[in-house]
Amino acid sequence: MRIQVLVAGVCAAAFIPAVALAQQTCEQRQNNRVAGTIVGAGVGAVAGGAVAGRDDRGKGAVIGGVAGALIGNQVAKGQAAKGREDCARAYGFYDNQGSWHANAVSRGEASGYFDRNGEWVDGAPRGHYGADGSWMQTSTDAGASGYYANGLWVPASAAGYYAQDGRWMEVTSGHYDSSGRWIAGAATGRYDADGRWMPGQAAGRRAADGTWISDPQPGYYDNGRWVRGETVGYYDARGSWVSTDAQRSRADYVNGQYPDGRGMLSIDDRQAQLAERINRGASSGRLSRAEAGQATRTLAAIERQERSLRNRQGNLGPKGRAIITARLDRLSDSVSGDIRDDR
Numbered sequence: 001m002r003i004q005v006l007v008a009g010v011c012a013a014a015f016i017p018a019v020a021l022a023q024q025t026c027e028q029r030q031n032n033r034v035a036g037t038i039v040g041a042g043v044g045a046v047a048g049g050a051v052a053g054r055d056d057r058g059k060g061a062v063i064g065g066v067a068g069a070l071i072g073n074q075v076a077k078g079q080a081a082k083g084r085e086d087c088a089r090a091y092g093f094y095d096n097q098g099s100w101h102a103n104a105v106s107r108g109e110a111s112g113y114f115d116r117n118g119e120w121v122d123g124a125p126r127g128h129y130g131a132d133g134s135w136m137q138t139s140t141d142a143g144a145s146g147y148y149a150n151g152l153w154v155p156a157s158a159a160g161y162y163a164q165d166g167r168w169m170e171v172t173s174g175h176y177d178s179s180g181r182w183i184a185g186a187a188t189g190r191y192d193a194d195g196r197w198m199p200g201q202a203a204g205r206r207a208a209d210g211t212w213i214s215d216p217q218p219g220y221y222d223n224g225r226w227v228r229g230e231t232v233g234y235y236d237a238r239g240s241w242v243s244t245d246a247q248r249s250r251a252d253y254v255n256g257q258y259p260d261g262r263g264m265l266s267i268d269d270r271q272a273q274l275a276e277r278i279n280r281g282a283s284s285g286r287l288s289r290a291e292a293g294q295a296t297r298t299l300a301a302i303e304r305q306e307r308s309l310r311n312r313q314g315n316l317g318p319k320g321r322a323i324i325t326a327r328l329d330r331l332s333d334s335v336s337g338d339i340r341d342d343r
Helices: 002-020 026-030 032-051 054-075 267-284 289-309 318-341
Strands: 090-094 100-102 112-114 120-122 127-129 135-137 146-149 152-155 160-162 168-170 172-176 182-187 189-191 197-199 204-206 212-214 217-222 225-231 233-235 241-243
Touching (some): 172 197, 217 233, 217 241, 225 267, 225 289, 267 289
Parallel strands (some): 100 160
Antiparallel strands (some): 146 152, 172 182
């Protein structure tokens, strides 16, 4: 009987997230714990009665209802606002999945937000939730922590937000134009491998559970200059690139593989380093326009092949790593030779 009741509680818990994630307004977020308790009790009672033996269905329903209520209360927790900590003064809230729900509040009225646990936090969010659910502080500058899009405040580190009607809006805090100038304001699009802004094109994909997954970037702008090489991060509201690569463990290179120290760099790092060498060589005149152009085209071809060789998890196998490593070695040696041949 105890095992059956436990199963009933687990069954109840399995239904709660869907209810909790259906919220679309700040008020619903505040009342989430109450709703979770009620729904948990109902589902737990049904599940408890179903799994209990024929003679114990009444007890199973009662115990299952209690267990479901407790689980529902914890899973869908959220606290009612107190005093100024209410929806009228909230930038918005994070749901249980860590996605941002924007709230229509004027700049002068906003004073805080609700975290994914329904707890009030003073000030605007200055970070985001990682894949493991932990909070990652990414900004100490309040002025660069977010921006307004269609009258709704959005954290700069968010790939998008849920509007008040429940629609997911994929936007960024701005973009760089073809001259390397930062254009602030909500924007939707992505960059190609050469740093050209492609407006309206998705920079990610929907997962099976409906959450948005941002694609790695093919490079980033540093003070208006495009730096080639796959990277993960975002631009703050002032156009400064904030890398989050440190949160991901990459091991495309085996340390110590080369005596010249190449083995201490990942493939992405080597690509970025080669792009920088080519740009410096072209700027200084040590590489001719034809040499720099050929090297840039070769590097772009290597990057395309690298992306094609990665598996669905974004990793390179030993064979793919060896192929890309060899091509990068040849290009590096070629660039070095062209620079040495320069008079």
